[in-house]
Amino acid sequence: MIRGLGLAAGGLLAAGAGFAGEQAWRREDPPTPASAASVDSWEPPDRQVDVVWAVNTRRRLVALTFDDGPMEHWTPQALDALDAAKVPATFFMVGSRLARNAHLVKGRLDRHEVGNHTWKHDDLSKLSLAHAYRSIHRTHEAIERVTGRAPTLLRPPWGRLGGTTLHVAAQHRYDLVLWSLLVQDRRLSREPARMVAAVVDNARPGTIVLAHDVGAASRETAIAQLPAVIRGLRGRGFDLVTVSQLRQAAL
Numbered sequence: 682m683i684r685g686l687g688l689a690a691g692g693l694l695a696a697g698a699g700f701a702g703e704q705a706w707r708r709e710d711p712p713t714p715a716s717a718a719s720v721d722s723w724e725p726p727d728r729q730v731d732v733v734w735a736v737n738t739r740r741r742l743v744a745l746t747f748d749d750g751p752m753e754h755w756t757p758q759a760l761d762a763l764d765a766a767k768v769p770a771t772f773f774m775v776g777s778r779l780a781r782n783a784h785l786v787k788g789r790l791d792r793h794e795v796g797n798h799t800w801k802h803d804d805l806s807k808l809s810l811a812h813a814y815r816s817i818h819r820t821h822e823a824i825e826r827v828t829g830r831a832p833t834l835l836r837p838p839w840g841r842l843g844g845t846t847l848h849v850a851a852q853h854r855y856d857l858v859l860w861s862l863l864v865q866d867r868r869l870s871r872e873p874a875r876m877v878a879a880v881v882d883n884a885r886p887g888t889i890v891l892a893h894d895v896g897a898a899s900r901e902t903a904i905a906q907l908p909a910v911i912r913g914l915r916g917r918g919f920d921l922v923t924v925s926q927l928r929q930a931a932l
């Protein structure tokens with residue numbers, strides 16, 4: 682009996698050594714732990730996820746997007762400017778901020794679209810599947826609670842994503858939205874006219890513009906210049922729409 686057990690233990694040890702060797706080989710091989718999880722432990726999702734930088738369309742449509750809110754002062758100021766011009770936009774909201782600041786936007790989002798920007802502006806490229814799920818799902822629920830509508834778009838903070846991001850996006854039936862034109866709210870914050878021109882002159886049919894409704898004081902110039910941006914784009918014959926409306930105009 683004792684000998685038999687010894688043999689069994691020896692067999693287990695041998696198997697363990699082989700497994701450890703395989704693990705060592707994997708450690709030398711990128712990807713990062715988060716995306717390795719995608720290879721080892723996932724069932725493939727049952728839905729494809731699109732990644733959208735801009736929309737291929739001939740119609741003169743542009744989508745304005747605002748990231749990182751809702752924040753006191755900033756988001757109401759952006760909403761005021763958009764409402765005054767009767768322009769819809771897309772807000773990629775941080776879930777924990779929305780939970781705290783729901784009163785700033787409640788009842789004001791009917792013409793607008795709200796997308797998911799994670800719970801705490803998380804770097805999704807570094808999160809495990811469980812963490813990515815929690816961050817995205819809590820935000821999903823907060824948006825649904827405040828707006829009465831389930832979001833369908835995810836913008837990963839800083840545009841950083843991992844394999845887990847795609848999996849959780851698929852689970853939530855999201856597509857990923859990046860951007861094709863960044864408002865120069867840092868570089869040109871002291872030159873508002875140039876900042877406006879950089880948006881207006883570089884817009885093309887299908888452009889997705891990224892601005893922020895929270896951040897460093899310099900960024901406030903961009904919010905203050907929103908009426909001028911809208912005027913300029915309309916002057917070039919553009920209509921402003923939400924990201925989902927823009928995607929409906931795709932060729």
Ligand SMILES: [Zn+2]
Binds near residue numbers: 748749802839
């Ligand atoms: Zn962000």
